[in-house]
Amino acid sequence: MFWNGAISFAMARVVFDNVSKVFQGSRQEEIHAVKNASLTVEGGELLVLVGPSGCGKSTMLRLLAGLEEISGGTIWIDGQLVNQVPPKDRDIAMVFQNYALYPHMTVYENMAFGLKLRKFPKAEIEQRVEEAAELLGLTPCLHRLPNALSGGQRQRVAVGRAIVRKPKVFLFDEPLSNLDAKMRVQMRLEIAKLHTRLNSTMIYVTHDQAEAMTLGDRIAVMKEGLILQVADPLALYHHPANLFVAGFIGSPPMNFFEGVIAHHGNQICFDGRNLPGGNQGPRFRLTVADPIAPKLKDRLGKPVVLGLRPEDIADQSGLEGADRANVVEAKIEVVEPMGSETFLYLTAGTYSFVARVQANARPEVNQVVPLKFDLRQAHFFDPDTEKALD
DSSP states (O other), rough: OOOOOOOOOOOOOOEEEEEEEEOOOSSEEEEEEEEEEEEEEEEHHHHHEEESSSSSSSHHHHHHHHHSSSSSEEEETTEETTTSOOOSSSOOOEEEEOOEEESSOOOHHHHHHHHHHTTTTTHHHHHHHHHHHHHHHHHHGGGSOOSSSOOOHHHHHHHHHOOOOOOSEEESSSEEEEEEESHHHHHHHHHHHHHHHHHHHHEEEESSSHEEEHOOOOEEETTTTTEEEEOOOHHHSSSSHHHHHHSSSSOOOOOEEEEEEEEEEEEEEEEEOOSSTTTSSOEEEEOOOOOTGGGGGGBBTTTTEEEOOOOGGGOOOOOOOOOOTTTTEEEEEEEEESEEEEEEEEETTEEEEEEEETTTOOOOOOOOEEEEEGGGGOOOOOOOOTTOOO
C-alpha cells in the first residue's frame, strides 16, 4: 500500500547555545562530556552527530531530551527555552539502540501505548497507528508480538512508536547498532525515505561515518566533547577543517604523510621523511600543484602533514609513457579485493598508506609498484594545531 501523506509534522528549529555537561567521576573529578557546544538544527533538517565512542554525541541528545541536566548554556526548541522544561513537555520522541519494546504487547499495542497514556481518543489512536504502520510497511504485523519479528521489523516498530506521537523533533541514538550489515543498509535507506516523506526535524547519533555520510543533510563531527566541524557530507569529505575530521570521514580514511615544504628550482615541493632523521634513504619528494602551491609559500622549511585520499593515489603499472612526476615506488603489504575496486595497503620508506585502484588490477603481495600521487587533491595540515592550511 502507498502512503497517502496523511501524517504531518511541525518543523521545529533546535538551538544549542554554548552548552556544557560536566559529570562527577568516582574520585569527584570533573568529566567534561560536552564542552561549550553551539549548534543550530534547522526545521525539517536531518542532522547527524558523529564521532568515536565517548565523544559526547549521545549526551547531546540526552540533554536535548531532558534526560540529563545541563551544566551550562541553553537549549531552545522551536523558540522555547527548555532548560527547565520536564522531558514529557518537550514534545520530542527518541528512538534507542535497543528498541525497548514491551514483549507481551502486540505491535499495535506497543505503538499505541504512549498515546493511551496521554489519554488520546481511541479513534485518533487507531488512525495514527494505522497511518504509521502503512508508512513503515508494518500493517501485516500489527497483531504480532515482538518475538515474532525480525530485527529490522522491531526497529521499525520503535520508529513507528515515535511517529504516532507527531513530535516536534525526532532523536535517534545509534538505532542500527544491533542489526547485521545488510539490514543496517536497508534500515538506513528506510530512515532516509522516512525523513523525506515526513519533512520533520531529526537528530541522528552514530559512530559510523558511512551512516553519517548517507543520511545527513549536515554532519557535526565531535571529539572529546567538542564540535570540530559542521557541514554537508561532501564539504566534510573534500574540505575537512582539521586532521581529525580528515581521518574520521572516509573509508578507507585519508592517508597522512609528515614532511616539510621546500623550494626546488621554481617549484614548491613536499619533502617527505622516509626514515628517522628525514634525510636518510630514498627521497619522497612531491611537487605541489596550483592552486595549492601559492598558499604554502609562507610554510617554506616548516613541517606539515600532507593528506591524500586513497582514490587520489593511482597505480601506474603498465602505463607506457605516463607522466613520471609525483610517482612513488611502494611495496604492497596487503591486497584487499572489494569486487568493484581493490584496496592496496603499501609501504614506502617508513610511510604506510592505502591506494584505491581498479578492480581489474592484479597486484601481488611484496610486489613493488609505481604509484601516481595526485597533489591537485592534496590537503595540508599544521602538525601543531592540526588545522587545515588549504
